[in-house]
Amino acid sequence: MKLLNQSWTRLTLVYRPKGTEVGMGFKETFWMACDSTEQLRAEYGPFHTRAEAETEARKLGFGYLLRYEHILGPNEEIEEVRCVFIELTDAASSPKTGVTFHTRCASCGESAAHEFSWQAEVWADIHEFEHSRHKVRLFEHAVGEGLREIGDWRGHAA
């Protein structure tokens, strides 16, 4: 999966607990599958999770996800709408059979396993966001082949 660059930082916020308070209001997030980033596009949804939206987008042959954020006021009226497009790429789409992704922080040792590479990216992004100067390494584990480190996977300058 490729993230549109400017959306990366904001994207990670989705993975924080739902109903996060934003000042006096609340934030509500949902996902749509969509076929383009044009004004006149087909959208399908909404979905509560990115995984659901992504699954549906692939079924429909849509190439994008759209994440909507509603900032709700005290009376649950929508005060602000933010949306971010995320481009789906084939590389990350279908998990290769028997391949899982493992992230491990080189600084503190915290680790996790993921089914999709984008989940590894999100995990690493949140971890590095919450712990400054930690560096997460990514490993691909294939059945019969063992663990292989994917170097420079997030464009870190070595």
Ligand SMILES: [Zn+2]
């Ligand atoms: Zn760490």
